[in-house]
Amino acid sequence: MTALGFRRRPVTLMYHAFSVGKAAHDPYDLHVDVAAFEDQLLRLRAAGWKALDLDGYLGWRPGDQPGFLVTIDDGFQSAVDLALPVLARLGVPSLMMLPAGLLGSTTTWLEEQPDAPILSADVVPDLAAARMEVGGHGWDHQDMRTLSAAGLVQHTTGVAERLRELTGGGAPRSFAYPFGWHDTAARAQVRAAGYTIGFSVYDDADAYAISRCDVKPDDTWATLRWKLVPGYRRLWRAAGAVKPLRSGLRRMTQRG
Numbered sequence: 001m002t003a004l005g006f007r008r009r010p011v012t013l014m015y016h017a018f019s020v021g022k023a024a025h026d027p028y029d030l031h032v033d034v035a036a037f038e039d040q041l042l043r044l045r046a047a048g049w050k051a052l053d054l055d056g057y058l059g060w061r062p063g064d065q066p067g068f069l070v071t072i073d074d075g076f077q078s079a080v081d082l083a084l085p086v087l088a089r090l091g092v093p094s095l096m097m098l099p100a101g102l103l104g105s106t107t108t109w110l111e112e113q114p115d116a117p118i119l120s121a122d123v124v125p126d127l128a129a130a131r132m133e134v135g136g137h138g139w140d141h142q143d144m145r146t147l148s149a150a151g152l153v154q155h156t157t158g159v160a161e162r163l164r165e166l167t168g169g170g171a172p173r174s175f176a177y178p179f180g181w182h183d184t185a186a187r188a189q190v191r192a193a194g195y196t197i198g199f200s201v202y203d204d205a206d207a208y209a210i211s212r213c214d215v216k217p218d219d220t221w222a223t224l225r226w227k228l229v230p231g232y233r234r235l236w237r238a239a240g241a242v243k244p245l246r247s248g249l250r251r252m253t254q255r256g
């Protein structure tokens with residue numbers, strides 16, 4: 001891999017659901033072909049990136065071997081059925097961000113796909129065997145900017161208590177904001193609830209809003225590699241102001 005550049009922190013990859021081949025119904029572009037997923041993990045490793053668990057992520061310092069952290073949001077059953085065996089086989093650790101109040105239910109917040117199954121509570125204790133650490137993703141996947149103070153507590157502390165009950169281990173350390181949306185109150189509450197780290201999607205604030213690389217079903221190794229270049233998003237936004245630049249960038253990313 002070229003253009004690793006200087007990194008302040010490891011890359012965090014964000015996945016959601018998985019499919020075998022292209023998903024038949026994927027209105028939100030959430031289902032990554034599990035073969036592509038495996039290929040991405042293998043290529044990252046072959047390119048010199050180390051698969052990190054949360055301890056490795058938190059302990060990483062600039063100058064260390066480049067690292068990546070796999071995060072999977074929402075607890076889709078397809079992540080357990082398809083991605084987890086791949087992660088276990090390759091020995092790649094991951095974080096599974098769970099809407100604790102929807103375990104065993106479905107993706108009720110997705111208007112055009114409300115019936116996708118979410119893993120059930122009795123599966124949660126087994127995830128650790130595949131080095132999959134659970135984190136919080138709100139109680140039932142609401143926009144945290146809209147919640148009352150009591151709601152924020154339920155969606156952070158309530159989630160931590162429920163997950164701790166299920167794992168029988170320590171409190172969850174990581175939190176991902178539903179839809180990636182957060183504000184000062186949400187970040188403060190995630191911190192107050194005892195989480196160590198919070199993940200957003202596109203914007204960075206502090207240790208409680210760390211942006212992630214959103215891996216999409218149509219990403220190829222070439223497009224993903226570009227997304228991992230430090231400053232890619234800034235470059236992309238800047239290119240948006242100049243149409244030919246953006247199409248030039250797109251052409252570059254589509255090259256092998």
Ligand SMILES: [Zn+2]
Pocket residue numbers: 073074137141177178179
């Ligand atoms: Zn989500």
